[in-house]
Amino acid sequence: MKDYLDHELRALLAETDGVPADFEPEFSTPAQPEHGDLATNAAMQLARHLRRAPRQIAADVVTALQARVDPKRIAAIEVAGPGFINFRFADTYLTDALATLLEAGDDYGRTNVGQGQTALVEYVSANPTGPLTVGHGRNAVLGDTFANLLEWTGYDVTREYYFNDAGRQMRVLGESVRARYLALVDPNLPTKHIGDDTPVEVPQPFPEDGYLGGYISDIAQALFDEHGEALADTDDIAPFKKAAQEAIFAEIEATMRRLGIEMDTYFNEHSLYESNKVWDVLEALRDKGYVYEADGATWFKTTAFGKEQDTVLVKSSGEPTYRLPDIAYHADKCERGYAQMVDIFGADHIATYPDVLKGVEVLGHDPSKIEVVIYQFVTLVRGGQQVKMSTRKATYETLDDLMDEVTPDVTRFFFLMRSPNTHLEFDLDLAKEASDKNPVYYLQYAHARVSSIMRKAEEVGFSFGEAPDLSLLVHESEAALIKELLHFPEILQKASEAKEPHRVANYLRDVAVAFSQFYRDCHIVGEARPLATARMNLAKAAQIVLRNGLTVLGISAPERM
């Protein structure tokens, strides 16, 4: 409808003197229902160009539009306030649109703005050094939902997990496992205490910055069960590293499965070394004049892009910092030809990604195709107290622990109900409250309620087999619900473009509210057959939107609660 009016208004303005050629009318849905179903501020914006009062312009536009607009779609056009032009939809438009919605069913809401272009969403991307934390959870759920949104808006999406199993972290991980293993082999192995505030007793060979989580001991135990003492004689940490990586990755994948996440591709940073890509990229950057040597290290001239300091790409030890492989990785993504790439980072990466984008740009790729979403930190609150989290120390709450407490549906919803760039306060007490206070249940309950109504309606003899006469849906609550449902495709589009899934969550609440009002005012059982049939179909339409919306968010839509 917006497109239709936009088209008509543009055609009209094109014939009007004084209207700039690049003028783009804006439409919005008024907050007050009495202001109509759609409004444009075009007359106010044109006032300056035309040197006339906004209301005068609006009056002329309304007269001209009334002559050319299809009365089956637009029932009324009027001037209001300081010069708004308000449009009121015709009932026939609403019923036609509702019929289209019902026909689309599970596909309602899908649009084709992406036109089948490829998109890559990279998310989670945690190195296999331990179980996923709550912080990873926000990343995972956001990334997965962006991927869903891109799919629903017509993109061909690849979900990718980037990881590094070769760095210092992994070495420390292997050493941590080895130390635990050696203690199993020799129970009398001397111990020591590490940690500042709350010292922990560990076996003597344990690295100072080792991983203290209980899962390390589990992995060591598994190795001991399988190999006995056979691994004790060698200093080689490779078998420990390998065992740890495999065990941890298996756990990470299991955690992601619980959240409904399945990756298409895993990209190992190591492959960038095997293919020599890292060094090729370094030389390419050098050729462009952005790389120099100093103090034994190799530097990236980031001051050329307005940064205060240059950045090290290769340490004097000859080992690259992570920034170089990051640039190589993103260059690789660009070369794979995706029309759009999305990265999801925690707030602690905020200072580093501009270097990567600049690097990619210097290499001749278009950095505007890469969209970086930065999400702020998650704070867990329990009993009004903040829960501390740290990966290395064993004090963190894992994502699995969280899902054990509050279910995967609630976990996903809480991560999605707020804008990514605000700090997220995750109130465990509220989330665990498996009842009235919890917003996710409100949506699921509305969905289950529709199912219940439809079961009941069929029990008393009404049927979806009959063609409904949707023009009978003239009650205020019916019209309001239909209008709300028709916003769905646009909501998905905007949420996808802006990478703001909370818009979908908020919208679904509005749908549930509109449905509740319809439920209150308009009964089905007990009504005459034609009206009951029409209302059944409207209820079904509401269910379609709720279910499709929840599907985009990755949350289940139960038939019964």
Added chain:
RNA sequence: GCCCCCGUAGCUCAGUAGGAUAGAGCAACGGUUUCCUAAACCGUAGGUCGCAGGUUCGAAUCCUGCCGGGGGCACCA
């Protein structure tokens, strides 16, 4: 010191890329079940949109400066 995010009701947050009377959930108070799921619904109360300027027909929204909270500024990842 520099960079990023945030500051809206008692609490947690929305506010549709500048629009009409700033909204929701929770908490508080009151009401609604012979009637399709009360995990629901209806109502009351609660605000100088951090502060001060500026831009214009019009600012919670854009610009500048302060104040406050969080995060980041390694030859760590």
